[in-house]
Amino acid sequence: MRHFMRKYLLAGLAALVLPASAFGQDAEVPATPNGIVDAAPAADWVPIEQRDLLVMDLAPGPSGKVRRVVIQLIDAPYVQGWVGNIRALAAQHWYDGLAIVRTQDNYVVQWGDPDGEDPKKAKPLPEGLRIMTEDDYAVPAAGSEIDASTRLLRDAYASLAGFDHGWPVATDGKSVWPVHCYGSVGVGRDLSPDTGTGGELYAVIGQAPRQLDRNIAVVGRVIEGMEHLSALPRGTGPIGFYATPQERTPIVSVRTGEALTDLPRYEYLSTSSASFAAYLDKRANRSDAFYIHPAGGVDVCNVPVPARRAAR
């Protein structure tokens, strides 16, 4: 690991170098990233476990229909203390009746207990939640997919960035941590040393706020219904909080996938697959009829990990 990292750092990372094709020498690579994803074989898709899905139903909007947001919870070894708390809170229906309290443009949508700041009115948290420390924001790099990967990306915030078992991550060579991208879901907290319980969550709706990495727990990402969060009216109070209760969007329910019988199956494109490598390469080197100038590089947050409903 250490040798590998050093080699990349010494090379100055002047260019992202990737194999021209993961489709084999004779196969034709589709011209667009989406074309590559569509052509990916079934074996390159990883089913998402029902327990790794968090489904938030918001009160009906102008259309009159419940607005469903489907979140994929992050896998071990990342921030599993918080993920366990979130599963427990969902199992106890703790989030039901709470609300979206904040929408700050180019930053986050945040939900939880509107009275959470008032000890007299705050909804009590159940017993048995885990308390995490700031050390839990990152894990050792050894053994991660990024440790073995040759598909590392230049990064403005860390030594390198890449992907680990489906998740965008960054590393300093010793530790690795999940990063804040568009659609990432994280855990609200008070000032350090508080690390948050999972009772208050947010989703990113703008430019990746990577300054939050290792300062707050990334617990998942929105894989369906993102528009129900990103298109919400912006709050007019300080830092995007809604100035009046009427502006908040009520949460009908939050459940894990295991608790729902009507939920489709979801899957994501394995980030260690040849298809993903080709997709990443094409995101970094656009070469279809529209593009005249391939960049030769791409930001880790500009390579969204494809996720979709499974055909079966």
Added chain:
Amino acid sequence: MRHFMRKYLLAGLAALVLPASAFGQDAEVPATPNGIVDAAPAADWVPIEQRDLLVMDLAPGPSGKVRRVVIQLIDAPYVQGWVGNIRALAAQHWYDGLAIVRTQDNYVVQWGDPDGEDPKKAKPLPEGLRIMTEDDYAVPAAGSEIDASTRLLRDAYASLAGFDHGWPVATDGKSVWPVHCYGSVGVGRDLSPDTGTGGELYAVIGQAPRQLDRNIAVVGRVIEGMEHLSALPRGTGPIGFYATPQERTPIVSVRTGEALTDLPRYEYLSTSSASFAAYLDKRANRSDAFYIHPAGGVDVCNVPVPARRAAR
């Protein structure tokens, strides 16, 4: 220039190194980026000329009020052919009555002639518009602010990124070009070698789509009313186009600031000022009570250039 660039490239860009304080050795630096902006002296603010403002009024939304979007047009030497066309189209009221035709989540809001693809129904463009070439997407780096700057940023798409007279840019050492960040406004075009006229525009509403740099002209950025674009309902047609005319948002009018008598004065924080340097440094190294782990770096698109209404 060349020597300077080489020095940075050979250093591997392992860390963004900036002076600890641009406020002088004895002055107290505000703890937050916004605090630094608020404390910036008047001399660090640059008035925006009225002719560099493009004001788009959208039909009233649920509140019943016209939704005003204020755009700052990019300065010379960048993409001035397109900017000239846009000023001419606004002067002729050409955009009035057109519409927002597309809102694609985590990508762009686009506006123009809904019938633009149909030669029989398309609104004719006036005579005298300039035709630009793909060479016009970038300009020589020599003489730019980035040429002389020590405040350069690691970048996933180019050799380096930075700021030039108020605009986020990237460079390969020889040329320099404006980049696509959240809120950037660009010129829609057909397939190459078409470069667009300015009759169709878009604004970025998600993760910086930097793959568009040098492939399409960046002509400005939204400095007020961004929420009137970013919170629009997402289009349900392919790539976010609205499936029905009823879903489109009508454009009441588009004018340059010179044509309006009721417009406030706007100003932006000089990107060559000490205040901006301190602001950038703080964006890269958060050190207030919330943050426990400063990143030591920041993406060029995560340093929005402060712009505001002038006090006078």
